[in-house]
Amino acid sequence: MFVKFLLKSIAQGSGKISLQAVWVIPFILQIFAAVGLVGYLSYKNGQKAVNTLAIQLQSEVNARIDQYLNTYFATPQQINQINFEAVELGLLDLEDFERTGEYFWHQMRAFDVSYISFGNTRGEFIGIERLNNGNLLINEVSARVGLGKLHIYASDNQGRRLQLLEVKDWEPRLEAWYTQPLKEGKPLWSDIYQWEDKPEILSISASYPIYGEDKQEIGVLSIDRVLSQISDTLRDLRTSSSGKIFIVERNGLLVASSTTEKPFQVVEGEATRLNALQSQDSVVRSTTEYLRDRFGSLEEIDRQKMMAFKLEGQRQFLQVMPYRDRLGLDWLVVVVVPESDFTARINANTRTTIALCLAALGLATVMSFLTSRWIARPIYRLGKASRAIADGALDQKVKVEGTRELRVLAGSFNRMSDQLQQSRDRLEEYSRSLQQQVQQQTEELHAEIQERQLLEEKLRTSETKIRAFFEAMSDVVLLVDAQGTDINVAPTNPSRLYNSDFDPIGQTIEQFFGEQSERFLGRIQLALETQQLVNFEYSLPVEDEKDIWFSASISPISDETVIWVARDISDRKRVESALQQAEEKYRSIFENATEGIFQSVPGGGYISANPALARIYGYESPDALLAALDNIGAQVYVDANRRQEFRREIEKSGKVSHFESQVYRADGSTIWISENAHGVRDGQGNLLYYEGIVQDITLRKETEEALRIEQEKSERLLLNILPEPIANQLKHSQSAIAEHFDEVSILFADIVGFTPLSARLKPIELVTLLNQVFSSFDELAERYGLEKIKTIGDAYMVAAGLPIPRVDHADAIANMALAMQHVVSNFDMKLGDNLQIRIGINTGVVIAGVIGTKKFIYDLWGDAVNVASRMESSGKPGCIQITESTYKQLTGKYILEKRGEIEIKGKGAMTTYWLQGKH
Incomplete structure (x- = not known):
């Protein structure tokens, strides 16, 4: 149509146009339009693809960076938590810098961090530093080495100090990692800072303040992360x-x-x-x-x-x-x-596409020009011959070579030329035949009348079919004039509008519709004024006092008449009413539910929420919640990774059940929730949104945590009474436990001079002293991996090689005995009294276990136990007496002196030895 219009306009403007132009111009315009459209669409599609790819790439990179940073910064927080709990449980003594340094050194081997340290309020500091080559240095500031002086030591592969590398002035309490957490009173990241001796290193510290039972500041645990990674x-x-x-x-x-x-x-x-x-x-x-x-x-x-x-x-x-x-x-x-x-390759492809399109345009132009010339040349010869005939030269003959159609046209032209020549000869004959032609036209007129009669018959048949069509319709069709004074009812189903005995023909709209006639007449006049279709709905009462609802369309068919088509929509109205009632019922449930109900998009915020969810999260209303939370993963979950886990679980199984998480409320406090949700998808399986319910389970979680803490206390109390393997057996069985051990070393110790000392001290002072001494012995037993059996008055019993056998049991018990002498000598110096200890050791076969049903105790039985007790009672103050069986285990490694044969009650003469030290 566009090409036809264009050619017509050109012809009118110029007065003439050649066939070659008619052929070439539309063809070139179409090719040009196609080339332009292809190039434009290629460019737009490339731009759209670039934008989509850029967004996807940036989102993927951001997600990977977020995951990396979460992992990178989680390790220091975990180490601080581990160290804090070790301090709380008494497993790490921050006053013992030598042991603390070894502990930090082993942590540096296990975790990839740059620095682990502790500084206290006295200006003391212990830390482990990792060099670029992986070696670990021990850094210490203490009263022992000198306050205000940082001593840097090399370390061996066990975390022990080697040579002193450097000493320099340094005050740790002035550093940001120390001052900031104590000022804020909570764990936090310090400001980014540069190391004093290596300013090219940017570092950040995860600092954890430590407080005593009286809320007094003790110091700060700190983990450094170097940001160059x-x-x-x-x-x-x-x-x-x-x-x-x-x-x-x-x-x-x-x-x-x-x-x-x-x-x-x-x-x-x-x-x-x-x-x-x-x-x-x-x-x-x-x-x-x-x-x-x-x-x-x-x-x-x-x-x-x-x-x-x-x-x-x-x-x-x-x-x-x-x-x-x-x-x-x-x-x-x-x-x-x-x-x-992104666009380099797309631009190259676009340029290639444009070049190919231009080449195609050029080729098409050349081909259309040649084709049009091939077609137009014979037609030009026909036109020239036609002009000659018009000038009176009737003997024209044309020879045309080309398409079949042109050859047919040339033949027709030649025949026409022959006929024109013959027409002169036939003029007279034509005049004679004129009468015959008139007669022939009369016959044709008669045939035309017959044809019209046949057409009228067809119209009547069509009218019958249309009437049958109307009668088969369920809709009501009316023809109404502008004043509503003349109504014609199509033979469809008019009984829906009035009683069967009412004749509608010739009635007015007021008689037809009664009270609603004015409203309906207004709609009719609106349709006539605007000459536009008017749609509306109305109801009419019936005999059983129910209303029938109609959907009416009023369409003007002239300036004074409209056609009124009404369809019964009572069923639809009843369905809509039922749906409205169901929706109101659901809305009541939604608004008054005690559980939070929500709909949320996968990567953003909530679509809808009920009042219960707003209350759970601490917001005044659902609208306030929807306005505040537009990124659930970052704003709701304490652990931001939980939103990703939530989404992965729904992708995997289609739903989540009892998905428990810790979340933030509006005021910044945290609670525990449990979520049940599923994904809603469209017909193609694409995820649209999530919907589900939320329950506040904070009270349950607090109860579980309290139970867990009490259980841990019970476990620690049980392990203070019994060895861990024995405690585990007792938890699974209440029967007696007894095990046979082929080789165990037993130590008995008794404080000499305790009886006269108890006469001079008050009972509470005596118990306090005894508790201090035995607590020191307990620490030694734990250090050397021994099992404390019991204390009887001022006597102490410990064993090595049970309940878990060990080959160096005699060495361990010997180290314990020598250390006990050292501990007692320190107490002797503090008291100013002659406080000594007598120790006896034996090695042999024992039976160990727990008997009875109340007040369990892990105890030993056998001759080896009795002999060890005799070694203590027959020994000398300040000495360690051992049997020959123990001597065989220690010879060559310890300083041993033969005492000789002594009389042992119940055993007779036995050869014993004195343990004096270690080589």
């Missing part, structure tokens, strides 16, 4: 050939980047933090300027943003995402990808 990871993340990733603090200082630029700068020999606005990398600098100008300040970016901007005339895709954690980190992760990284 983050830059290495960002460089390994391939966004595109020239994309950039960098992380900045809210004040604009660089934390890490995928560029080769360091996040610090050296000014006059001193390394300082680098602001992203001063970066030498144009992408980092310009992106930061754009974010500052766009939001006014980096502080204003509170959620993930995707945008685009131009840098040096080139479009850049930009995605910025806040990264936060519960210890106070608040950074921005920025991913920038140039559009050219």
Whole structure:
């Protein structure tokens, strides 16, 4: 149609147009339009694909960075928690810097962190530092080595100190990792800082304040993370050939980047933090300027943003995402990808497509010109011959070569020429035949009348069919004039509008519809005035006092008449009423449910929520909750990874059941919830949203936690009474436990001079002293891996080699005996009294176990036990007497002196030895 219109316009404007132009111009225009459309669609599709790919790539990179940072910063928090619990349980004594240093050293071997340390309020410090080559240094400031002086030691492969490498002035209590957590009174990340001796190292500390039972400050546990590892990871993340990733603090200082630029700068020999606005990398600098100008300040970016901007005339895709954690980190992760990284190949393909289209256009133009010329040349010869005939030269003959149609046309032209020549001869004959022609026309007129009669018959048949069609319709059809004074009813189903004995023909609209006639007449006049279709719904009462509902369409068919078509919609109305009642019932359940009910989108916030959910989360209303929470994973869950786990579980099984998580309320407090939810999908299986219910299970969780704590207390109490393997057996069986051990070393010790001492001291002082001595013995037993059996008055019994056998049981018991002498000598110095200990040791076969049903105790029986007791009672104050069986185990490793034969009650003469020390 467009081509026809164009050719007509050209012909009218110029007065003539050639066949060749008629053939070539439309063909070229169509090819040109097709080429232009293909090129345009190719470009738009390329742009759309680039935008989609850029968003997907940036989202994937951001997700990987978020996962990496969560993992990277979780380790220091876990180590601090482990160390805090070790201190709480008494497993780690922070006053013993030698043991604490060894403990930290072994943790450094297990965890990939840069520094583990502890500093107390007295200015003392113990820490383990990892060098770039992997070696570990022990750093200490203490009263023992000198306050205010940091001593740096090399370490061996067991965490023991080797040679002293360096001593320098240093006050740990001035450092940010120490001052900030004590000031805030809670665990947190320190500010990023540079090491004093290595300012090119950027570090951040996870600090954990330690308080005593009286809430007094003890010190700070700290774990360092070197931030250069983050830059290495960002460089390994391939966004595109020239994309950039960098992380900045809210004040604009660089934390890490995928560029080769360091996040610090050296000014006059001193390394300082680098602001992203001063970066030498144009992408980092310009992106930061754009974010500052766009939001006014980096502080204003509170959620993930995707945008685009131009840098040096080139479009850049930009995605910025806040990264936060519960210890106070608040950074921005920025991913920038140039559009050219995606469009290079697309532009090349587009150029190729355009070139091919232009080539096709040129080829089509040449072909259409040649074809039109081939077709137009014979027609031109026919036209020339026609003009000659018009001038009176009737003997024209045309020979045409070309298409079949042109050859047919040439033959027809030649015959026409012959006929024209013959027409002169036939003029007279034509005159004679005129009368015959008139007669023939009369016959044709008669035939036309017959044909009209046949047409009228067909119209009557059509009318009959139309009437039958109307009679088969269930709709009511009326013809009404503008004043409503003349109504015609089509033979459809008029009984729906009036009683069967009512004749509607010739009635007015007032007689027809009664009270509603004025409203209906207004609708009729509206349709006539606007000459537009008018639709509305109405109801009419029937004999059984029910209403029938109709949907009416009034359409004008002339200036004074409309056609009224009404369809019975009573069934639909009843369904709508039932649906409304069901919806009101569901809304009542939804609003008054005690459990939270929600719908949420996978990657964002809530679509709907009931009042119960708002109350659970601490909001005044569902609207307040929907307005506040637009990122459930970041704003609701305490552990941000729980939202990902929630989504993976639904992707895997279609639903989650009893999905328990700790979440934040509106006031920042935390509660426990349980979620039951499933995914809602469309007909193609695409996930639309989640819906489910939420229950507050905080009370249950608190009860479970209280039970767990009490159970742990019971476990620790049981393990203080019985060895762990024996305790485990008793928990599963109440029968007597007795085991045979072929080789065990037993030690008995008795405090000499305790009786006269008890006469001089008050009972409470005596018990206190005895508790201090035996508590020291208990620590020694734990250090050497021995099993304390019992105490009887001022006597102490311990064994080695049970309940778990060990080959060095005699060595362990000997070390215990020598250490006990050292402990007692220290107490002797404190008291100023002659406090000594008498020790006896024997090695042999014993039976060990628990008997009875109440007040369990793990005890030993056998001759070896009796002999060990005799070694103690027959010994001398301040000496360690051992039997020959023990001597055979220790000879060559310890300093032993033969005592000789002595008389032992119940055993007779026995050869014994004195244990005096260790080689």
